[in-house]
Amino acid sequence: MTPSSAFLLGVRALLPMLLGVAPFGVIYGVVALQSGIPPLAAFLMSSLVFAGSAQFLLAQLIGVGAPALLMVGAVGLINLRHALYSASVAPVLHALPRRWKLLLAYLLTDEAYAAAIPHLLAEPRSPQAHWILFGSGFALWFGWQLATLAGVLIGAQLPADLGLDFALPLTFIAIVVPLIDSRARLVAALFSGIVAVLLVALPYKTGLFVAALAGLAAGAFMQRRGNR
Amino acid sequence: MSQTALILLWIACGALTFAIRYSFIALEGHYQPPSWFIRWLPFVPIAALTALVTPELLLVAGQVDIGTGNPRFWAGLLAIAVAARWKNTLLTIASGFVAFWLLQQLA
Numbered sequence: 001m002t003p004s005s006a007f008l009l010g011v012r013a014l015l016p017m018l019l020g021v022a023p024f025g026v027i028y029g030v031v032a033l034q035s036g037i038p039p040l041a042a043f044l045m046s047s048l049v050f051a052g053s054a055q056f057l058l059a060q061l062i063g064v065g066a067p068a069l070l071m072v073g074a075v076g077l078i079n080l081r082h083a084l085y086s087a088s089v090a091p092v093l094h095a096l097p098r099r100w101k102l103l104l105a106y107l108l109t110d111e112a113y114a115a116a117i118p119h120l121l122a123e124p125r126s127p128q129a130h131w132i133l134f135g136s137g138f139a140l141w142f143g144w145q146l147a148t149l150a151g152v153l154i155g156a157q158l159p160a161d162l163g164l165d166f167a168l169p170l171t172f173i174a175i176v177v178p179l180i181d182s183r184a185r186l187v188a189a190l191f192s193g194i195v196a197v198l199l200v201a202l203p204y205k206t207g208l209f210v211a212a213l214a215g216l217a218a219g220a221f222m223q224r225r226g227n228r
Numbered sequence: 229m230s231q232t233a234l235i236l237l238w239i240a241c242g243a244l245t246f247a248i249r250y251s252f253i254a255l256e257g258h259y260q261p262p263s264w265f266i267r268w269l270p271f272v273p274i275a276a277l278t279a280l281v282t283p284e285l286l287l288v289a290g291q292v293d294i295g296t297g298n299p300r301f302w303a304g305l306l307a308i309a310v311a312a313r314w315k316n317t318l319l320t321i322a323s324g325f326v327a328f329w330l331l332q333q334l335a
Contacts, residue, residue: 020317023318024317027321037234041234041235041238044235048235048238048241048242049238049241049242050242050245053273053277054245057280058237058238058241060280061280062229062234068240071237071241072240072244075241075245076241076245076248077276078272078273078276079244079248079249080248080269080272081269081272082245082249083248083251083252083261084261085249086250086251086253087251087259087260089253090255090256093253102250105249105250105254108253166303166324166328168284169285169300169304170303170324170325171317171321172278172280173304173307173308174311174316174317174318174320174321175273175277175317176278176281177308177311177312177315177320178311178315179274180274184271188271188275189274189278192275192278192282193279193281196279196280197286197287197292200287200290201290207279209279211275212272212276213275215271215274215275215276216268216271219275220271223267
């Protein structure tokens with residue numbers, strides 16, 4: 001396999017996912033502006049943070065006026081899963097120069113990982129395997145930049161009071177509900193939701209953080225009990 | 229927040245995200261995440277995002293309101309049902325939005 005054929009293999013593996021990602025990117029651009037983020041900052045978030053669900057989360061937290069430290073913590077929490085992808089691709093990348101590792105780590109998203117990993121597992125010893133991951137990562141990056149730019153441009157034409165900020169909770173519902181496929185996960189969601197409502201009056205939105213930890217602990221506890 | 233402050237915040241969030249993505253790559257495959265981390269991880273998006281959504285749906289001006297004066301609650305409930313039944317992101321957002329808009333017109 002040549003570098004260019006490996007790159008194209010990665011791009012082709014990712015392209016179908018852009019059908020799902022592009023509307024998501026447009027919605028992000030629109031709701032970021034509705035949350036009060038200026039257009040340039042909204043667009044730059046797509047390259048500086050470059051993580052779909054974290055970007056929606058940040059837009060929501062800006063909208064409710066959360067403190068900066070809580071926002072950074074929330075983004076870290078929601079992106080923790082990328083550590084698993086990092087561990088998964090690390091053996092394939094270990095012999096590469098550092099600049100390649102830095103580039104591929106920046107591009108390591110849910111979609112790029114999902115598109116590239118079957119090919120990486122099939123050819124772990126290919127000297128060109130990293131080009132596959134680069135192809136998937138770059139295709140997703142480029143598509144995400146275009147989609148969010150389109151969303152920002154469309155959003156700038158819309159009046160601010162359409163109630164479009166409601167798209168944020170709806171997006172989170174669309175992400176979370178399909179993940180709830182066991183009793184432990186349902187318990188995690190219920191605990192988190194109830195605690196968040198009970199603690200909503202806490203200063204600096206700290207109730208959100210406590211609620212997320214309560215849900216996490218409740219879910220993990222239920223799962224342990226279920227395994228015994 | 230000013231635009232400059234926002235961009236500095238994005239850089240902080242981006243640096244942390246990058247550090248997470250780079251973590252095990254930097255360790256060159258010598259280490260794997262601990263098993264408790266892998267067990268807890270699936271609960272993170274569920275707990276974090278539900279904590280954000282629930283007050284948005286249930287509270288009006290800081291008080292729990294699940295009456296006819298709170299279209300977000302009923303539209304959110306419909307979106308949860310649609311998401312559970314069809315597991316389709318765009319369908320969930322669209323149905324919740326149409327319901328929200330219709331309920332606002334009725335109110």
